[in-house]
Amino acid sequence: MRSNLVDFRELLAIATEALWRYRLRTSLSVLGVVLGVAAVIAMMSVSEGAAREALSQVEALGLDNLVARSQTAALARSAGPGLTAGDADLVAAVVPLAVGTSPLIKRFVAVDYGTRRETAAVLGVRASFQHILRLSLDRGRFLSPTDEITNARTCVLGAQLARRLFDYRDPLGQSVRVGQDHYQVVGVLRAPDAGTSGGAAVAWHDIHQSVFVSFQALSGRSLAISPGQPADEVWLQLSDGTRVDEIARIFEHTLAGVHAPGEFSIVVPRELLAQRFRTQRTFSVVVGSVAVLALLVGGIGIMNIMLTSVVERTREIGVRRTAGATRRDVALQFLIETLLMTVGGGAVGILIGALTSVGISAYAGWSTYVSAAAVGLGFLVSFVVGLVFGLYPAMKAARLEPVDAMRFE
Numbered sequence: 001m002r003s004n005l006v007d008f009r010e011l012l013a014i015a016t017e018a019l020w021r022y023r024l025r026t027s028l029s030v031l032g033v034v035l036g037v038a039a040v041i042a043m044m045s046v047s048e049g050a051a052r053e054a055l056s057q058v059e060a061l062g063l064d065n066l067v068a069r070s071q072t073a074a075l076a077r078s079a080g081p082g083l084t085a086g087d088a089d090l091v092a093a094v095v096p097l098a099v100g101t102s103p104l105i106k107r108f109v110a111v112d113y114g115t116r117r118e119t120a121a122v123l124g125v126r127a128s129f130q131h132i133l134r135l136s137l138d139r140g141r142f143l144s145p146t147d148e149i150t151n152a153r154t155c156v157l158g159a160q161l162a163r164r165l166f167d168y169r170d171p172l173g174q175s176v177r178v179g180q181d182h183y184q185v186v187g188v189l190r191a192p193d194a195g196t197s198g199g200a201a202v203a204w205h206d207i208h209q210s211v212f213v214s215f216q217a218l219s220g221r222s223l224a225i226s227p228g229q230p231a232d233e234v235w236l237q238l239s240d241g242t243r244v245d246e247i248a249r250i251f252e253h254t255l256a257g258v259h260a261p262g263e264f265s266i267v268v269p270r271e272l273l274a275q276r277f278r279t280q281r282t283f284s285v286v287v288g289s290v291a292v293l294a295l296l297v298g299g300i301g302i303m304n305i306m307l308t309s310v311v312e313r314t315r316e317i318g319v320r321r322t323a324g325a326t327r328r329d330v331a332l333q334f335l336i337e338t339l340l341m342t343v344g345g346g347a348v349g350i351l352i353g354a355l356t357s358v359g360i361s362a363y364a365g366w367s368t369y370v371s372a373a374a375v376g377l378g379f380l381v382s383f384v385v386g387l388v389f390g391l392y393p394a395m396k397a398a399r400l401e402p403v404d405a406m407r408f409e
Contacts (some may be wrong), residue, residue, distance in 0.1 A: 015337040018309070022106045029305040030345030032298020033385060037346045037378045039291035041353025042378065043289030046360060047284045049368035051277065064241030066251050068234040082263050085215060086227030086369060087255060088126070097238045097247055103215055103223075103231035105373040109179035111211055113165045120161050121210045122178055132237045135207065140167065140172045140187030148214045151222070154334070155183035158208040159191035178211055182276040231363045239400065242269050299389035306338055306393035314400060319400035331398035337385065338390025346382025350375055 019026045068091075070082040088101040105124040110117055129135070130142040138159060146155070147154050155178060161172050162185075171185045192208055216222050221229050234255075238247055245268065252266045317330055356367040 002159045009281070013337060014333055015340055019311075019337055019340060022309070025305060026341060029302050030233075030298070030331070030341045030348075031299050032294055033342050033345035033382055034298075034349040034352065036291050036293075036295030036298050036385075037382055038353040038356060039287065039294055040381060041350050041374050041378050042356040042360070043201055043284060043291060044374035045353065045357035045368040045370045046287075046366060047280055047369050048374065049357075049361070049366060050280050050283075052369055053090075053367040057062065061236065062133060062241075063270055064238045064244065065269055066236045066238070066244060066248055067253065067269075068236075068264045069267060070232050071263055071265055072232070079174060081273075083211060083231045083234055083255070083259065084228045085219075085223050085231045086235075087231065087258070089227065090258070091234065091251060091254055093237055095247060095251050097240050097243065098236055098309025099239045100128045100132045100237035102129040102132055104121040104129070104233040104235060105215060105218055105230070106205070106232050107179070107218060110177075111161070112177040113174065116165050118161060118164055121246055122218060123207075123210050123212050125212060128237075129212070131236065132235050133207070135260070136190040138172070138188050138190040140185070142187055143212060143214055146218065148223070151214070151216055153183045154186045156187040156189065156212040158210045159189050160208045161186045161210065163191075168306065176211075178213065181217075182218075183211075183213060186266040186328060192241040202334050242339060245267055295385055297386040299342075299385045302338060302341055302386070303389040303393060306334060306390060307396065310334065310339075310393050310397045310400075313397075317397055317400050318402050321400070327398040330400075331394040334397045338393070342382045342386030342390075343379065346378055346391055347395075349382070350378040 068087070078183055083103070088103045091288050092098050092101040102125050103309060107122045107124075109120075109122055111120045123131040124145070127143045127145050127148060135142065137156075140156070143154060144155055146152070155176065157165070157176075165171070166174070167178065171188055175182050176185060177183075189208060215231075219229055221309060223229075238244060238250060248266055248268050255266075293305060320330065321327075353374075354370045357370055360366050361368045
């Protein structure tokens with residue numbers, strides 16, 4: 001065992017010396033592997049980052065939620081009255097596994113505090129919307145059923161909007177003007193984690209830059225007296241998220257009984273996630289194909305260089321064979337040289353790929369994540385390339401006869 005270790009160290013030293021002797025040629029020959037591995041790492045980091053971002057965004061919608069969106073607002077309600085606030089009570093009573101519902105209306109108005117003014121989305125919802133969307137509060141409370149009953153002018157601010165209006169002061173208990181009405185701030189949402197959008201891109205409502213008020217406070221009409229007042233969306237939370245596809249059909253059929261088909265559309269968050277993953281998979285295949293081609297070209301280039309090296313060092317091989325080196329020793333020497341080139345190029349490619357992913361995140365605003373699996377795959381790919389494309393030159397060197405090699409000029 002110790003003898004094998006000594007032999008390996010000797011072969012490693014010989015291979016390192018040979019590569020250093022032709023360092024310029026070595027550097028140029030591994031360029032294809034470097035670029036190929038860098039492309040693999042960058043592609044996987046973007047893919048992994050997109051997967052994490054898509055999952056966090058759709059989880060913000062709720063994988064156990066269904067959403068009906070009114071389609072008639074864009075059509076000036078020519079197709080019909082559209083969704084109504086009463087639809088939330090209808091689906092709660094008819095759709096199985098329903099545990100929470102809320103109508104939603106959205107308005108863009110000016111929000112003022114003192115001398116500061118921001119244009120923000122104001123979302124009129126029920127108190128149950130906090131549990132449906134799993135909203136976390138940094139301070140205070142969310143809207144309550146009492147606020148709805150008493151038609152209280154209370155509001156909850158998104159974290160980013162609160163920061164812009166109040167800086168580092170405590171907003172609780174303060175009065176802000178929302179449009180033409182004054183509301184008391186009773187809560188502030190928890191800020192999203194750094195590097196994430198908090199689900200805003202998929203949820204189409206940037207909740208951290210919004211104001212939440214009760215539905216009837218924003219609409220000006222009581223839900224009990226005017227259940228037919230328009231709603232932009234109806235949210236439904238289920239007790240079993242694995243059956244959303246099945247329940248979505250019942251949800252749609254229930255609304256279709258009181259609305260024309262063109263008045264609304266059903267959004268299933270799980271389907272959004274699957275669609276994002278399919279798009280992402282296509283992107284990974286395209287970029288991965290480019291990376292494979294780069295690795296293939298790099299591997300062929302390294303094989304050509306090693307074949308050239310075998311010819312140039314034929315006399316050296318003959319001397320080593322005459323001195324007692326076996327065919328196995330010669331083959332291992334050239335194979336180790338190839339692996340040093342590809343694995344070294346792979347390490348550089350991993351570093352470049354990681355830096356590229358950081359650059360993509362900084363300049364394009366994409367979420368990227370370099371995982372341990374991506375780094376491991378980079379090393380594995382570079383090792384396999386060295387093994388595959390280094391085997392033939394190594395075998396060719398090992399097949400040289402000592403006498404013929406010594407005579408080679």
